[in-house]
Amino acid sequence: MKGRFEWWNEWFDKKQKYARTEEKQLDEDRFNSICVGTGLPNIHQKSTFAFRDVQDGADRFLGMSPSGEKPFARVYTRLGNPSTEYLEKKIFQLECSHIIDKALAADEQDPTIGAFVFSSGMAAISTTLMGFIRPGDGLIVGNVYGCTDSFVRYLDDRFGVNVYFTDTTKTENVAELIKEHPEVVAVLLETPANPTLEISDIEAISKITEANETLLIVDNTFCSPFLQQPFRLGADIVIHSMTKYINGHSASIAGVSLGPYPYFSGEMFAAYKDFGPTPSPFDSWLNSFSLQDLGLRVKAQVKTAKKLVKFLDEHPLVKSIHYPGLKSHPQYEVGQKQMRGPGAMIAFEVEGGFEAGVKLMNYFARPDTPMELAVSLGSVISYIEHPASMTHGGIPEEDRLKRGITNTLVRLSVGAEGFKTLRNALDAGLRQANSSKELNKSKDEELMVG
Numbered sequence: 001m002k003g004r005f006e007w008w009n010e011w012f013d014k015k016q017k018y019a020r021t022e023e024k025q026l027d028e029d030r031f032n033s034i035c036v037g038t039g040l041p042n043i044h045q046k047s048t049f050a051f052r053d054v055q056d057g058a059d060r061f062l063g064m065s066p067s068g069e070k071p072f073a074r075v076y077t078r079l080g081n082p083s084t085e086y087l088e089k090k091i092f093q094l095e096c097s098h099i100i101d102k103a104l105a106a107d108e109q110d111p112t113i114g115a116f117v118f119s120s121g122m123a124a125i126s127t128t129l130m131g132f133i134r135p136g137d138g139l140i141v142g143n144v145y146g147c148t149d150s151f152v153r154y155l156d157d158r159f160g161v162n163v164y165f166t167d168t169t170k171t172e173n174v175a176e177l178i179k180e181h182p183e184v185v186a187v188l189l190e191t192p193a194n195p196t197l198e199i200s201d202i203e204a205i206s207k208i209t210e211a212n213e214t215l216l217i218v219d220n221t222f223c224s225p226f227l228q229q230p231f232r233l234g235a236d237i238v239i240h241s242m243t244k245y246i247n248g249h250s251a252s253i254a255g256v257s258l259g260p261y262p263y264f265s266g267e268m269f270a271a272y273k274d275f276g277p278t279p280s281p282f283d284s285w286l287n288s289f290s291l292q293d294l295g296l297r298v299k300a301q302v303k304t305a306k307k308l309v310k311f312l313d314e315h316p317l318v319k320s321i322h323y324p325g326l327k328s329h330p331q332y333e334v335g336q337k338q339m340r341g342p343g344a345m346i347a348f349e350v351e352g353g354f355e356a357g358v359k360l361m362n363y364f365a366r367p368d369t370p371m372e373l374a375v376s377l378g379s380v381i382s383y384i385e386h387p388a389s390m391t392h393g394g395i396p397e398e399d400r401l402k403r404g405i406t407n408t409l410v411r412l413s414v415g416a417e418g419f420k421t422l423r424n425a426l427d428a429g430l431r432q433a434n435s436s437k438e439l440n441k442s443k444d445e446e447l448m449v450g
Ligand SMILES: Cc1ncc(COP(=O)(O)O)c(C=O)c1O
Pocket: 120, 121, 122, 123, 145, 147, 148, 190, 194, 219, 221, 222, 240, 241, 242, 243, 253, 254, 255, 376
C-alpha cells in the first residue's frame, strides 16, 4: 500500500461493504420516485445565514450541526446552501441508494459518500482533482472531454503532475501504467467517452486501482445516474456535468462530484470553500426541478436514439456509426453489462467526407430544422456538432486523431422531438450534404435580416 491518502484504509473498509453489487442498476420505479421526491425546497437566494447564537456559529464552523443538516449549508453560500444541499442529497440517493439500503440509518451518522454541487462540470472536475493532487503525483487519463483534457495538461505543465494519457477501453493499459509508474494516485475516465462512445470496463479497472491504492474517477455525464451508477461497479469518485442530462433543458451550467466521505469532508471541502466554485441557489433549485423527470426523459431519448441508429446504419450516405447499442460496437458486451441502456449520443461519419459533414451541420443551423448546431448534449433539444473543431478542438491534432476523433466525425445528441421528426430531418440533411446545391442562409443571417 502507498499510504498516499491518510483516509484510504477507512474508505477501503467501507467500500468493501457495498462495491460491485449484484444489481448493477437501481430499480427504475425507485429511481423515478427519488427523482420526483416529495416537494422542492424554497429557493434560498441569500449569501449568508443568521446564527441562533455565538455557540451555534462556532459549532457550524467546526463542522457540527444541531439537526443533522449539512453544517456548512447555513453559514455562507460559498460554503453551502439549503437549496444546493437538497440537490446534493437527491443525486446521492440516485447514485448510492444501494449504500443507503445496506447501511440504513447508520450511514447518516457515519457517511460513506460525500457530495458537492458546483457551478459547472469543469468546476467539479478541477476542484475534485486539486483537492488531493500534489506535485510528483501521477494521473492516468482516458479519452476525455476537451476542457478536461486541457485542464490535466495544465496540471502537468504548471504543477508537476505526471499525466499519462491512455486508451482505458483496454484495461491492461491501466494495469501496465500503474505498475510502471508507482506515483500514480488516480485514474480519470469517461465512459462512454466523448465523442467516440467507446466504453471502459469500470468494474475490471476498479479491481486494479483498488489493489494499488489508486482512485478511480468516473465522469458519468454521458449516462446520467439513470443509465449507469459507477459506485455499484467499484468507482471511488463519480462526476457529472449536470448541464447535460440532469438539467436536460439547456437552462443552467452546473456539476456534481461524489466520493469518499473522509476526503470530501476534509481536503475536498477545503478546496471547495477556498476556490469558490459554488453554484447559485437558483441554479440548484432549477436542477432539482429538472431532475424530477430525468428517468422519463432519458428513457424516451434512448428509445428514439436506438431507432435513429438503425435508420442511420442503413442509410446509404452514412459511412460509419459509433453507438454502444450496436452489436458491432467494440465494447458492446461491457456496455450491456454496466449500462441500463446504450444512451442517446451517436457519433457518425458521412459519405462525402469533411465537406459533406460541414454541409450536414450547416443544414441544422437553419431555423426550419428541428435540432440545433450547438455543442451541449443531454437536452430535450437535439444538438449536432463537429468535435474536431468545437468540443475537442483544443486537443493536439496528433492525439485527437489517435483517439479516433477524426475531422469527419459528427456528434449527435438525441433530444425529445420524436423519432419521425428527427429521422426526416436527418434524411433531408444527409441528402442536402451530398447535393451540389448551395444551402440556405444560416439561422443567424435570417434572424439578422428578418
Ligand atoms: C463528459 C463531459 N464532462 C464534463 C464537461 C464539462 O461540463 P460543463 O460544461 O458543465 O463545465 C462536459 C461538457 O461538455 C462533458 O461533455
